[in-house]
Amino acid sequence: LFPPPRQEYSKQAQFSKYSSQYTIYCIMAAEEQERDSAAAVQSNVNGNDTTASPAQRPLQPVDEEPTNNDDTDDKSPSTPHPSSSNQTTASASSSTGTPLLRPLLGLRSDLSARLPLYRSDWSRPRSLPTVLNATLFAFVIQLIPALIFAELMARETDDSLGAAEVLLSSAVIGILYAIFAGQPLVIMGITGPVAILLGTSHRLTETFDADYFPFFFWTCLWAGGMHVASSAVGLVDLVWKVTPFTSQIFELFIGISFIYLSCRDLIEPIYLNEWDVDPAERAGRYATLLLGMATCGISWTLHFAETWVLFTRQIRTVLGSYNTLIAVVLATALSYLPGVDMGTLERVDIVAPWDWRPTADRPWITNPTQGISAKGIFGAIIPGFMFFLLFIIDHNVSSILSQVPKYNLQKPPAYHWDFLVLGITFLPCALLGLPPGNGLIPQAPLHVRALCTRKLETDRYGVKREVVTHVEEQRWSGLGQSLLMFVALGAFEVISWIPRGALFGLLLYLGIGALHGNEIWERTVFCLMVAKKRPPVPVVTDVKWSTVQLFTAIQLGCAFGVFAVANFTTVGYIYPALLVVLVPIRSYVLSRFFSEADLKRLDPHGEEEEEKDNYHDEQRIIHNWSNDSVDSEEMEIPNRAEFRGQGWNQLHHRHTSNMTDDREGNPDARVGEEVTVSKV
Secondary structure: OOOOOHHHHOOOOOOOOOOHHHHHHHHHHHHHHHHHHHHHHHHHHHOOOOOOOHHHOOOOOOOOOOOOOOOOOOOOOOOOOHHHHHHHHHHHHHHHOOOOOOOOHHHHHHHHHHHHHHHHHOOOOOOHHHHHHHHHHHHHHHHHHHHHHHHHHHHHOOOOOOHHHHHHHHHHHHHHHHHHOOOOOOOEEOOHHHHHHHHHHOOHHHHOOOOHHHHHHHHHHHHHHHHHHHHHHOHHHHHHHOOHHHHHHHHHHHHHHHHHHHHHHHHHHHOOOOOOOOHHHHHHHHHHHHHHHHHHHHHHHHHOHHHOOOOOHHHHHHHHHOHHHHHHHHHHHHHOOOOOOOOOOOEOOOOOOOOOOOOOOOOOOOOOOOOOOHHHHHHOHHHHHHHHHHHHHHHHHHHHHOOOHHHOOOOOOOHHHHHHHHHHOHHHHHHHOOOOOEEOOOHHHHHHHHOEEEEEEEOOOOOEEEEEEEEOOOOHHHHHHHHHHHHHHOOHHHHOOOEHHHHHHHHHHHHHHHHOOOHHHHHHHHHOOOHHHOOOOHHHHOOOHHHHHHHHHHHHHHHHHHHHHHHHOOOHHHHHHHHHHHHHHHHHHHHHHOOHHHHHHHOOOOOOHHHHOOHHHHHHHHHHHHOOOEOHHHHOOOOHHHOOOOOHHHHHHHHHHHHHHHHHHOOOOEEEEEEOOOOO
16 A cells, blocks of 8 residues: 655554554545546646646545644644544545446455454463453354254255354354454354245245255355455445444344244244144143243343342342343253153254264255256245345444444454455355354454453443453454354253254243343333323424334335345245335335434434434433333344444444543543453
């Protein structure tokens, strides 16, 4: 990249050589040099003098306010957080008219920013216990959902894919990503949307008269090629066009899908309308339902353990962090109670101990030409394209939420390079017949949080909040949790003890958790409340209530429409395309029916909303309204609905403005003890 004029750049701020702000400055300097060169050529053609070069006039760093010489001693320019650099480039390029597709520019900037830091990623961490705890924590919070989605996948694919493939895939793609990705803090695995897409696309093998695994091979190959090509031309920047309108619908769709699928598998097998059933089998089905509800209840109760007044803070943190593991252990113990007849209780259907063979009767290496015609090969483009549309949103949102400014990361992101590495991980999935994976939500943000050293502060509202002082930015924890998946594969004997009802109960918990904190769900609850009981947040006080109801109804209709297509039609595999279509609908359709002022409240996504919409103040209003003594944001599971698209600065403001204000001028804020370990 082009080196900037340091004597001019230093007038604004001093940045590290490898900071992402420095990189973005270099990119914009290169772009301005290109524009000046084009203008100079045009001027020579017209016989005019050429314009001055960039070195002859100072450039303002991205997101910097112009300095005023009169008050430079009183104010220092605000430095953007390193992790917000690529987001700033996207919004800046769109505002200056720079083309969206810039071949290889994103990859070049990512490599130039991350390659010099690669060796330091493998250096000894400052706090080894923090990394070890984060490794174990990431393994546990990924293992339990992986078993859930394996059960769901086995049902939807006629036992073509199961627990062995899911865990092996999590290990293989996790190792590749931890070694070769630019940002290794994002942990990889199998997600719920992938399980739904694999189940709905399984029917396409009958349409194209192809065997499943050759068809699956070409699906992964097409999808991986699309990932590599899109990262090369810069299509990853399209994720910044996504607004909360789409991300909230996506999260609500996942929530209601999980709730539906869990209730279906818990209630449907009970034989409510059949009487000639073996009593032992009927008892086993009722026991499955009861264990599922107990697992969901235990997980949900422990999720709020940090709000309790019982036990010490350390014990409450452990209970809240490992709530799903504790719930599964208790449910499994209940299923083995002596003297209690559970009937023919179904447990996880795996071969124990594992013989290191696939779930289906097939060889590990797939022959891509056997059992499939040219029609099937090219027909696999359809599900491959759906994987591409799903991952360009889901993976990048996971990566962005793992690098939010509240974590105060010092190393820059690498969104384009990471998406290329994600595309390469499709190759082993195609060869071995493994389900592809992407960045996990909420596991990836929780993994980063577990690596943080934090300070506790109490604001003037009496709410305790955390300020991150250091993050262990390394590759060992991501690599370690992936290697532990091989330990899980060797522990199939223990996993086979888990009742299936416990896993579907956890799926119900994940669905309810997706609703918790979702703004569509919150506004739906507000609609059912008496007007005077609604909290005085801006969406209630500043927007006509009939407008709020209409906007909420549209989002509910879209979410349930996508849910119906995905679960009750023969073309359910197109649901990622339906989610992507919501982006232009928001930009070009809704803007015609809702005023700009209302959309700034209902769907904030621009930088101008940062000054007007203080999300943190809204949360404090809701906190006072609900009489809660703990920061309610910490009780929310990180989800896709937190993504603010082009309004990245608003998400930054949501997490950091309160702390900045308190540190600078609030005499009521007080700093507590420093937490030097991870989430545990």
